[in-house]
Amino acid sequence: MSGDQPPPTEAEWLAAYDPHAFTPIAVTVDIVALTLRESADGDTALHVLLVQRAEPPFQGHWALPGGFLRAGEEDLDTAAARELAEETGLHGGGTGSDTAEATLSRVHLEQLGSYGTPARDPRMHVVSVAYLAFAPDLPDPQAGTDAAAAAWHPVAALDLSAGSTATRDPHAPIQLAFDHARILADALDRARAKIEYSPLATAFLGPEFTVPELRAVYEAVWGERLHPGNFHRKVLSVPGFVEPTGRTTDRGGTRGGPRARRYTAGPSRRLHPPLLRPSQEPGPTPEP
Amino acid sequence: MSGDQPPPTEAEWLAAYDPHAFTPIAVTVDIVALTLRESADGDTALHVLLVQRAEPPFQGHWALPGGFLRAGEEDLDTAAARELAEETGLHGGGTGSDTAEATLSRVHLEQLGSYGTPARDPRMHVVSVAYLAFAPDLPDPQAGTDAAAAAWHPVAALDLSAGSTATRDPHAPIQLAFDHARILADALDRARAKIEYSPLATAFLGPEFTVPELRAVYEAVWGERLHPGNFHRKVLSVPGFVEPTGRTTDRGGTRGGPRARRYTAGPSRRLHPPLLRPSQEPGPTPEP
DNA sequence: ACAATAGTGTCTCTGAGACAATATTGT
């Protein structure tokens, strides 16, 4: 009745019953798929799956894999899993390699957030729902029909400054399309925080792994060296994080050392206590 | 070229250039606005802002406030702030009461997640981007043109079971529309975790508050009694969490006690160390 | 006077981190 607010709200609701009448918005799903691979310098480094755009806008630029949500057909999670399977060439319910299926089923996939600035795509208003994936070392992807190429890129070689002209690293010249640098930066923040309180670091590894391999995951994601002894004891002290298999590796490390015990991921979905990263500066404002 | 994947991906991209050609998807923004209010039994309890639907589907049911994203005009964050201002009657840039403006500017608003199951709205495929708001005690809202009523509801009086037939509390008969029970449950999880590591519990209070008031926020959100002495010392030990004003309350508590010191929110955006809630069961799987 | 509450002090226990030590393996 006596509303002091403008009436267009009612018109909008009416428009919902004639879906073609209003200005359309597209919904896409983009994937930030992270994995650990051998980098050029020999170290294992964090890599992200990218596709090279074959058409404008941003033709030739690298972008996050993704695609349109199929209207009326699929859930957001389903669309994300489908896109990831298509881009990695690992079809979850397909024929052929059991290895690919088993590997894909071990991939962790979770929603990251949505991005809907009107100008983020010059063609139309596109709302993108971003997903974050933790994957074990997968084979090189094959480019789809809409991409000129698809490959794993070390995240250290990408420019994440995303408009903030401050930190422009000359050694990270690769500019991502759209606002994907921002999305990737958010994904890395989430990943770094997630492995503190969840056992998802094991999603980067195979079904069986050693404590030193798990430590390499944390070191790659956090970008810091961890104390081997303390890390080892801490991981084993968290109930349900890892479970011993009784087996060991076939041989020691490439540079010597005893064989390491092999573990599998435990049933816990939450680490108590958590594995906090060292770089959490305590005092941000020390008075002079 | 030699792609072994089906070509519909290309067709989808072509469709993007003719936006009206494909099956449309609507994008809405829904708000989970939480605040602390005096409950019926006298205790302060967590409340959520709900609107009663005036039209089908779910006519007469209570639902989260929200509305359509204005295509080509606004960002997701902007749309969320607009919806919140409309539903609470607090217009950020309007004329009149400075109090309403100042209060609304103190509201914390963050993206919660997106929900896009095709069948969640019977009219069409709707992707909803949910937002979480922490608000100080606001006046009762006024119903918009599309709602029969708008009010703050104690979350304890709502049915959050959302299909999982397990915990159906007979004293919580209010059923929310659509999948809003699920969204609210996710929002509560987020809120409970968020105040552990961020100073956002202060967003539920006015610009000046006491430590016991802050403790009441934590007790209401977590649903647990906290030790007054330990809580007090812990809050003051976190650098940048609260800052003393030198002032105290005008009088003691309603049932006696000395006057409490007043504080303002400090500059820290992250609590080091965090205020962990007590109910974190360590061993979920004790073997028999 | 009495009860309730704000704020502080003290003690204990757990866990993180620095450091050391030992055993095992590749080169």
Added chain:
DNA sequence: ACAATATTGTCTCAGAGACACTATTGT
């Protein structure tokens, strides 16, 4: 033989929680 690494042990310190205590205020 030597270096590198896996794993365990020891010590110290910070922080959480239980408990006790004092001071201040409303009824």
